Amino acid sequence: MKSIILAGGSGSRLWPLSRDMYPKQLLSLDKDNSLLQQTFARLNNFSNAHDIVTITNVKHYSDIKLQLNKMSKDNIVIAEPLGKNTAPAIACTLEYFKQNSDNDDMILIVPSDHLIKDIEGFNKTVKAGEKLAQEGYIVTFGVKPTYPEIGYGYIKTLNALETGYKVERFVEKPDLATAKEYLSEGNYYWNGGIFMGKISVFFEEFKKLAPEIYSNLNQLDFSQDTKIQYGIYEKMPSISIDYAIMEKSDKIALVELQSDWNDLGSWQSLYNVKQKNENGNVITGKVITENVKNSFIYSQKELVAVADLEDVVIVETEDAIMACKMDKTQNVKKLYEKLKSQQSDTTKLHKTVFRPWGYYTCMNSGTGYLTKTICVLPKQKLSIQSHNYRSEHWVVLEGRALVVKEDEKFYLNAGDSIDIPVRAKHSLQNPYDEELKIIEVQKGDYISEDDIIRYEDCYGRV
């Protein structure tokens, strides 16, 4: 079986932990592996690594690649030049499969940022879905509703099929009264956003129901790389797979998802899946509480001290603190939009940025300078690079460094420092077994991540 991971999600719902440049799927919310990595592992039960294709916006390409490389070097990531919702993303990825194999395989399409813990239940569901998909159905996995949620779309089922149901229709997010009705009627399911079917069936439906997408597919060229060409993608409408195909096709079947499922679409839903302490609190990091109940308190770096509050979410990150009411966490999106309209950096990036070789944290900046702490992991090195507008000054804090500056090599111990002049070719390397930590002081009239010329990079970023 082939698989598609849809990894185009943005970072508004779990802000400030998620960011524009570090969306939810990249976060490790319940264990070491991120949601993306967990999704990859789940699919790896059915598909070989090279048959799992992840599609994401080009701006997340590096981070997605970095995480998936830790799962398997055979992973494939397709980069969208701009966001176009799920229908064009799925169509282009199907086209990628078509160009790379002739088989009319089964395809399983899943979001990258949902939480499913019961792997066995998920596997059973896929098996059940496969039966109907073989018969020519496009199968959607329906989640049995447990309460009248108004934040999800619903799917109304009709008569039973061998391992599922024929779908009557997809319905929009309901109001509370309607949601309660759906719940009592019993034949409504939450739309879990997971689909499977034969590649050929998907193509038929795209051709019939979304020709403005389908007609552009044969121009796509994946022979050189896995990037979708801007000129082609730009012509496609921005539309979800639900609107484009699922709501219109008469080939839709539903199998009930036999595992747990949570879209982690808000801080409240994350709270719901977490282990609570005796006061009903979920506490992460450096936190102290006094008479606090049923709350989610998350500290990334500094101490968070809370007293006499109930049903609140408080999240601390390096550069933003968010506090809100537990049952209104959907309004976090409003805060995010407000900040975005003010062009706040806190919507874009974290202060700490991960790279293939380690990570860096911006510490302080002013006119003409920026300081960072940089951590280079053992046996890793930064690319050979130069900067046109800034000089750099490095001081080793921990570990040892090998610095290549023009044609010379310098071996630095903790406490040593070195200057890298403007335009000098240089590379910071850690050939040792311990982490290397340095302070970098950048000086120059123009200081930006884009002032970089890479000459050689062991992570393929030249």
Added chain:
Amino acid sequence: MKSIILAGGSGSRLWPLSRDMYPKQLLSLDKDNSLLQQTFARLNNFSNAHDIVTITNVKHYSDIKLQLNKMSKDNIVIAEPLGKNTAPAIACTLEYFKQNSDNDDMILIVPSDHLIKDIEGFNKTVKAGEKLAQEGYIVTFGVKPTYPEIGYGYIKTLNALETGYKVERFVEKPDLATAKEYLSEGNYYWNGGIFMGKISVFFEEFKKLAPEIYSNLNQLDFSQDTKIQYGIYEKMPSISIDYAIMEKSDKIALVELQSDWNDLGSWQSLYNVKQKNENGNVITGKVITENVKNSFIYSQKELVAVADLEDVVIVETEDAIMACKMDKTQNVKKLYEKLKSQQSDTTKLHKTVFRPWGYYTCMNSGTGYLTKTICVLPKQKLSIQSHNYRSEHWVVLEGRALVVKEDEKFYLNAGDSIDIPVRAKHSLQNPYDEELKIIEVQKGDYISEDDIIRYEDCYGRV
């Protein structure tokens, strides 16, 4: 007239803004001047600067001195070697006045951390108090209660005197029912902690009512400096002026305080005196809100984003975030005590520490190193010093530096760096008109502020 400023307060109630080493009186809560500086200015209407004596714990001596020097170079600060509550502090300060002048002057004794905005009303009250004090009364300023507060002590008045009342008794903090009774009876006042009287009268009462304090006073020696000797102070009981004198003396009169008054004893009381916006919020710093009401949101450094909360206090500082319910801000003390018992640094110091020459901020530390950003104000210099256990590496970020290293002088511009080896005599100086900012990387097996030998210091700290 002579004046005493009692500046021994601790930092628990307005934590995390106040700290053990940076208590409330040092904070600028409503304007540029701190509460201490405002108190000094208020007294300066009656007393010459050299007749205003501030008494504080020795650990706050430098910061108190630094702030008062900005008001007048003639200020006098007495350092207590340990905390002993107000009675010994007042008695020793009275002894200081006695040793330095023979006059039986009037003395006005005030806390350093209360807010009084109506200077004219305060001045009138002092004039009214002076009349009674001349007649031999110890006069306390009573605050007319406006609601049944249970957090203050009350004073019950008896018959009227010329400009005030004879006091019947001091009463402890009441429960709510009792406080309501007091309020309706009309002859009860809040104890504002401000006293005046003749120095001779105070001495008589100390002699009669607190001989275990009085008997030690004549051993005090202020001929060399303004530090109270440990051996003498240690023998005195730790007792408040209320318990030791006011509740026992039959010479107590009360004048009604004719100004506003707030002890700023909690975040709620600070909220109460602040200007609110249209939603009843008091907002300071980088804050964004969405449907927030009647709350106090304070950001010192990073963004604080709040949605759908009411009646909360959220305070962000560089290393601690505190959130609590508005009407329970007295419980902040509980958080503080809990943290103190865990020896959390956040109860002690701020990350940014002010010095006579500017300030520094600790950025990050690890085994064997500590990094700081240091700002040296124009025309200021750090002492000539050396360290036995650490080397230092400086990189200039902004401005220019004059570095004296052993017998050499180095002139550094932004981007330049210099190494200061272990034990090398050195001084960082800013003889220029702009602020100087540097990064300091300290390296060594033992890194602590106490590893310093000062050879020469223009702020008298050798």
